[in-house]
Amino acid sequence: MSYISKTIKKGxxxxxxxxxxxxxxxxxxxxxxxxxxxxxxxxxxxxLMLKRGSKLYKTREDITNKLAEMYGASLDSGIEKxxxxxxxxxxxxxxxxxxxxxxxxxxxxxxNLLFDVVFNPNxxxxxxxxxxxxxxxxxxxxxxxxxxxxxxxxxxNRCIETMYEGKxxxxxxxxxxxxxxxxxxxxxxxxxxxxxxxxxxxxxVSGKNDDIESIITENKEIxxxxxREPYFIKNxxxxxxxxxRYVEEKMDVKQGKIVLGIDVINNEKDLxxxxxxxxxxxxxxxxxxxxxxxxxxxxxxxxxxxxxMKLKSNIFIRAGIEIDNYEKAxxxxxxxxxxxxxxxxxxxxxxxxxxxIITNIKNIxxxxxxxxxxxxxxxxxxxKTSIEEYIQNIENxxxxxxxxxxxxxxxxxxxxxxx
Numbered sequence: 001m002s003y004i005s006k007t008i009k010k011g012x013x014x015x016x017x018x019x020x021x022x023x024x025x026x027x028x029x030x031x032x033x034x035x036x037x038x039x040x041x042x043x044x045x046x047x048l049m050l051k052r053g054s055k056l057y058k059t060r061e062d063i064t065n066k067l068a069e070m071y072g073a074s075l076d077s078g079i080e081k082x083x084x085x086x087x088x089x090x091x092x093x094x095x096x097x098x099x100x101x102x103x104x105x106x107x108x109x110x111x112n113l114l115f116d117v118v119f120n121p122n123x124x125x126x127x128x129x130x131x132x133x134x135x136x137x138x139x140x141x142x143x144x145x146x147x148x149x150x151x152x153x154x155x156x157n158r159c160i161e162t163m164y165e166g167k168x169x170x171x172x173x174x175x176x177x178x179x180x181x182x183x184x185x186x187x188x189x190x191x192x193x194x195x196x197x198x199x200x201x202x203x204x205v206s207g208k209n210d211d212i213e214s215i216i217t218e219n220k221e222i223x224x225x226x227x228r229e230p231y232f233i234k235n236x237x238x239x240x241x242x243x244x245r246y247v248e249e250k251m252d253v254k255q256g257k258i259v260l261g262i263d264v265i266n267n268e269k270d271l272x273x274x275x276x277x278x279x280x281x282x283x284x285x286x287x288x289x290x291x292x293x294x295x296x297x298x299x300x301x302x303x304x305x306x307x308x309m310k311l312k313s314n315i316f317i318r319a320g321i322e323i324d325n326y327e328k329a330x331x332x333x334x335x336x337x338x339x340x341x342x343x344x345x346x347x348x349x350x351x352x353x354x355x356x357i358i359t360n361i362k363n364i365x366x367x368x369x370x371x372x373x374x375x376x377x378x379x380x381x382x383x384k385t386s387i388e389e390y391i392q393n394i395e396n397x398x399x400x401x402x403x404x405x406x407x408x409x410x411x412x413x414x415x416x417x418x419x
Contacts, residue, residue, distance in 0.1 A: 115222065157172065263410050
């Protein structure tokens with residue numbers, strides 16, 4: 001496997017992951033720009049509308065038929081919030097030409113179809129299709145309203161909203177129902193033009209083809225794109241300075257949800273590695289202190305875990321509990337954080353944590369989309385690290401590094417969803 005990143009136009013980067021491991025080629029286009037509350041809903045609608053049809057393939061049915069002709073290729077899209085950026089993601093997966101019954105330029109067809117969808121939308125009279133937009137606005141309203149259905153994710157999002165209230169990272173990635181009424185086919189197209197002319201564009205290709213660069217640079221849609229100073233955020237705003245702010249929300253729930261939003265206050269560049277090991281020991285694995293002490297020994301939680309978000313330097317502890325057990329569970333969670341500060345964890349804990357993290361790192365190479373996400377993450381963080389270097393950096397974390405993290409964390413927000 002080899003990974004090469006190359007600027008093909010200012011602000012537009014081609015990333016090739018040459019590998020013979022898979023029978024498919026996976027092509028991805030990521031459009032990256034700062035997330036703004038007033039524009040978040042429009043951005044999500046744009047991703048939905050682009051999949052509805054392009055200039056060449058006017059309807060979803062046209063696209064589906066074309067994908068079927070391409071030996072069952074698949075097209076997908078998504079919306080992400082990464083740091084203070086909004087990202088529209090588009091993927092097309094097709095069979096590698098070596099496995100076709102006869103010689104065809106399937107890779108070129110795949111590129112042409114994906115780029116037509118992303119860069120050549122179905123626009124008539126300077127507007128998106130009004131009927132399609134009406135349908136997608138309804139779909140998006142259902143998506144936004146359904147965020148309350150998954151109580152675990154809802155609680156996490158509410159904690160983040162509190163920690164980053166009034167800041168970009170606190171914005172809900174799909175947008176807001178109240179903004180839908182002011183979006184029409186005209187102003188949505190204006191937003192699309194703004195994005196496509198200013199955003200950072202990353203094109204990823206994972207697969208076996210040798211002529212990737214020439215096919216992409218000769219594509220007519222790429223030729224039409226302007227050079228740009230890519231407008232995205234590398235270092236976003238920190239969380240609001242809270243000292244254990246407590247937020248309680250009542251809802252008709254049978255199980256309480258606790259989320260602790262924790263700031264890791266340390267500016268060391270290599271903090272991400274020691275923070276990952278700290279997090280794994282605290283709550284990132286089934287051997288972790290939180291899992292063993294809160295769930296297994298005290299039987300106070302149905303589920304409990306922690307996760308480290310490196311772009312924002314936060315750790316989030318999440319637990320599902322009997323509502324009456326809130327005080328007991330919270331006290332033991334805080335005790336385990338204090339235990340970490342006192343170095344009350346074993347060498348075996350460190351070894352198990354590193355092994356779990358390294359296993360996940362090695363799995364990056366086992367899925368094309370995960371590998372693409374890994375290299376894209378480096379684009380946003382502006383730190384280039386190979387998978388082998390990543391593993392070595394985890395191996396190099398010492399007990400003192402972990403203690404440095406333990407003594408730099410502080411609870412920002414405690415969110416409790418109860419009945």
